Amino acid sequence: MWPVLAGLGAGTVAAGGVLLWYACSVPSSQLFGPVLVRGPKEGRRVALTFDDGPASPSTEQILGILKQRGSVATFFVCGANANRFPEVIRQIHAEGHTLGNHTYSHPLLYFQSRRKIAEEIDRTQDLIEKLTGHRPTLFRPPYGVRWFGLYPMLRERGLWVVQWSDTGYDWRNNADAIVTATLRHLRPGSIVLLHDGFGLPAVGKQVDRLQTVQALPAILDGALGAGFRFVSVRDFLPGS
Numbered sequence: 395m396w397p398v399l400a401g402l403g404a405g406t407v408a409a410g411g412v413l414l415w416y417a418c419s420v421p422s423s424q425l426f427g428p429v430l431v432r433g434p435k436e437g438r439r440v441a442l443t444f445d446d447g448p449a450s451p452s453t454e455q456i457l458g459i460l461k462q463r464g465s466v467a468t469f470f471v472c473g474a475n476a477n478r479f480p481e482v483i484r485q486i487h488a489e490g491h492t493l494g495n496h497t498y499s500h501p502l503l504y505f506q507s508r509r510k511i512a513e514e515i516d517r518t519q520d521l522i523e524k525l526t527g528h529r530p531t532l533f534r535p536p537y538g539v540r541w542f543g544l545y546p547m548l549r550e551r552g553l554w555v556v557q558w559s560d561t562g563y564d565w566r567n568n569a570d571a572i573v574t575a576t577l578r579h580l581r582p583g584s585i586v587l588l589h590d591g592f593g594l595p596a597v598g599k600q601v602d603r604l605q606t607v608q609a610l611p612a613i614l615d616g617a618l619g620a621g622f623r624f625v626s627v628r629d630f631l632p633g634s
């Protein structure tokens with residue numbers, strides 16, 4: 395009898411662990427609260443998102459490529475990087491793109507205190523508002539990971555969690571593979587994850603996202619040629 399009970403107990407703990415992992419770590423999981431993973435199917439609209447910037451020169455190069463094609467994107471920036479490149483933040487905003495909050499120092503949120511999480515969010519909100527006059531309404535947690543206490547905090551601050559439905563895997567792919575991976579699954583409402591910078595602890599080092607920069611013209615041209623239009627993630631929020 396005891397071994398059976400012990401077995402059941404271990405099974406329950408294991409199942410709880412899997413559920414917790416799913417809730418925290420699977421980008422599309424809604425167990426902690428609502429998540430925007432993709433936009434509506436109506437219209438051929440897709441949203442490009444760039445994480446971990448700004449960085450120089452990658453972000454400026456990406457802005458130039460977007461401008462040439464009259465397309466917009468959403469940039470989930472880290473406050474620490476915004477502090478290093480405030481002019482790039484102003485440029486992103488001035489050129490009609492959307493800025494989202496990606497925390498200040500890009501920590502994994504597992505086991506972080508509420509105070510630490512709030513500080514990461516608020517420092518970045520304050521900085522972006524100081525630089526652009528606008529407070530972000532979009533939040534993407536580093537590595538897509540959510541933790542206890544995060545959602546009430548985001549609700550209080552009017553922040554939406556935005557994850558992604560597609561990615562070019564630009565942290566491991568070369569430019570050609572980034573293009574192929576991005577375009578292969580693109581469909582109306584896709585939210586595509588790419589990177590224009592690096593999360594900490596890379597801050598302080600020279601960074602470039604050459605592969606992503608090189609892939610971007612073909613991604614834009616391929617999607618535009620297939621009749622897609624690039625919009626801000628904000629346009630995918632309910633009621634917008």
Ligand SMILES: [Zn+2]
Nearest residue numbers: 445446536593
């Ligand atoms: Zn990130």
